[in-house]
Amino acid sequence: xxxxxxxxxxxxxxxxxxxxxxxxxxxxxxxxxxxxxxxxxxxxxxxxxxxxxxxxxxxxxxxxxxxxxxxxxxxxxxxxxxxxxxxxxxxxxxxxxxxxxxxxxxxxxxxxxxxxxxxxxxxxxxxxxxxxxxxxxxxxxxxxxxxxxxxxxxxxxxxxxxxxxxxxxxxxxxxxxxxxxxxxxx
Numbered sequence: 001x002x003x004x005x006x007x008x009x010x011x012x013x014x015x016x017x018x019x020x021x022x023x024x025x026x027x028x029x030x031x032x033x034x035x036x037x038x039x040x041x042x043x044x045x046x047x048x049x050x051x052x053x054x055x056x057x058x059x060x061x062x063x064x065x066x067x068x069x070x071x072x073x074x075x076x077x078x079x080x081x082x083x084x085x086x087x088x089x090x091x092x093x094x095x096x097x098x099x100x101x102x103x104x105x106x107x108x109x110x111x112x113x114x115x116x117x118x119x120x121x122x123x124x125x126x127x128x129x130x131x132x133x134x135x136x137x138x139x140x141x142x143x144x145x146x147x148x149x150x151x152x153x154x155x156x157x158x159x160x161x162x163x164x165x166x167x168x169x170x171x172x173x174x175x176x177x178x179x180x181x182x183x184x185x186x
Contacts, residue, residue: 021054021055021056021057021185022054022055022144022183022184022185023052023053023054023055023183024052024053024054024147024179024181024183025050025051025052026050026051026052026165026166026179027049027050028047028048028049028050028051028163028165028166028168029168029169030047030049030067031044031047031067032047032163032167032168032169033045033046033047033161033162033163034161034162034163034169034170034171035159035160035161035162036159036160043153043155043159043161044067044068045066045067045068045069045070045073045075045153045155045161046066046075046151046152046153046161046162046163047066047067047068047151047161047163048064048065048066048067048149048151048163048164048165049065049066049067050063050064050065051063051064051065051149051165051166052065053079053145053147053149053179053183054183055144055145055183055184055185056136056185057136057185058135058136059133059134059135059136060081060133060134060136060139060145060147060183061131061132061133061134062079062091062131062132062133062147062149063129063130063131064077064129064130064131064149064151064165065128065129066128066129066130066151067128068128069123069124069125069128069129069130070125070153070155071125072097072155072156073097073153073154073155073156074094074095074096074097074153074154075094075095075123075130075151075152075153075154076092076093076094076151076152076153077092077093077094077121077123077130077132077149077150077151077152078090078091078092078149078150078151078152078173078176079091079092079132079134079147079148079149080147080148080149080150080176080178081134081139081142081145081146081147082145082146082147082178083139083140083142083144083145084142084143084144084145084182085140085142087108087109087139087140088108088109089106089107089108089109089114089134089138089139090105090106090107090109091104091105091106091119091121091132091134092104092105092106092107093105093121093122093123093130093132095123097154097156102121102122102123104119104120104121104132106119106134106138114138116134116135116138118135118137118138119132119133119134119135119138120132120133121133130151136185142185143184143185144182144183144184144185145182145183146178146179146180146181146182146183147178147179147183148164148165148166148176148177148178148179149164149165149166149176150162150163150164150165150171150173150176151163151165152173164176164177165177166178166179
């Protein structure tokens with residue numbers, strides 16, 4: 001009987017162990033940006049080289065590693081999340097060429113903005129990275145998430161270049177490709 005109680009106690013303790021984070025790393029093709037007319041010019045300013053998604057105990061975080069982040073360009077990076085309850089969210093950080101401050105916008109799939117004061121984001125041209133971090137509470141505390149990412153850049157010469165982290169050379173900003181892998185919180 002003592003061994004049974006000990007085994008049950010170990011099971012209870014194991015069940016209450018802290019959640020384990022899950023990470024997905026996508027390596028995107030170099031030079032696969034697209035323009036509005038669909039051409040693939042190999043432009044570096046919007047070119048995603050790697051897209052990391054991390055579903056942790058308290059936050060879902062994203063890191064875009066870019067071929068280049070032109071400090072003179074307007075840039076928008078969008079992380080898309082599909083949650084375990086079927087909801088879709090977007091978190092977008094923007095850096096405007098004529099406004100050095102960045103903004104962060106989070107919305108539901110309907111496009112309706114949601115309030116999420118603890119979300120954070122940054123655009124770091126020196127390290128060619130864009131970071132977005134969203135508290136799980138703003139996403140409805142999902143058990144798992146599927147993610148995707150898109151970057152759009154408008155250099156000073158005026159063309160718009162985009163790259164989807166999970167597609168090579170093809171972009172649909174209204175249908176960002178999501179990974180098939182479910183990132184579990186633990």
